[in-house]
Amino acid sequence: MKHLFKANLNWNSKQKHELSKKFYSKTHQIKVEGKSILDVSAAKAFKGDPSLYNPEDLLLSSLVSCHMMSYLYVCSQNGIEVLEYLDNAEAILEVNPDGSGRFVEVKLFPKVKISNPDQIELALKLHQKANQLCFIANSCNFPVLHNASCEVF
Known part of the structure; x- marks a missing residue:
């Protein structure tokens, strides 16, 4: 489709x-x-x-937003109740001497709060699945890394 x-x-x-x-x-x-x-x-x-x-802000914002939506989807598929999701993402842009450039890396730092302490390990693992599903991350030619944390609220 x-x-x-x-x-x-x-x-x-x-x-x-x-x-x-x-x-x-x-x-x-x-x-x-x-x-x-x-x-x-x-x-x-x-x-x-x-x-x-600027376009760089918008690209990073798209990645952060898409990852969160993909993550909420996989959590719902796995019965995890997410209560809060925060991220302070960073992107590294390299500019070449000829004026061309490209993003070389994006780091996401999702901080998730869930309701069930028995699901913390699974909640952390699901960031990998979310990355696999994320339309924007799948369209990038640079790594999108995750440094996730999870706690119970």
Whole structure:
């Protein structure tokens, strides 16, 4: 089964954040039908507006969110009641001398609280299964690592 996703990008050279004739503004809008407009720029390191989301933020956010949803799915399949899920993820981006670059690693640090102390070991193991199911992680060409913790609430 295939699913189609669409996004519309809107940018023009007359935007108010024009830096100079030498540099183009990186600020633009992305619209997905039926959803709020997302204002996006480059990361501050790449002369973007640091107050806006950038593609790197969005990629990392997609991985964190997708992993959590996959994890909640496998926990429900295994009868684990998850009460809380927190993550403080990190991504490493390498930039080459020619200006190209890529993510080389993402680390997720999920902290999960569950209701049953007898399920802690299984709850930790299920992060591997969640990673196998995660659509976004499966689309990446870099490792997505997990340093998970679990406690009873």
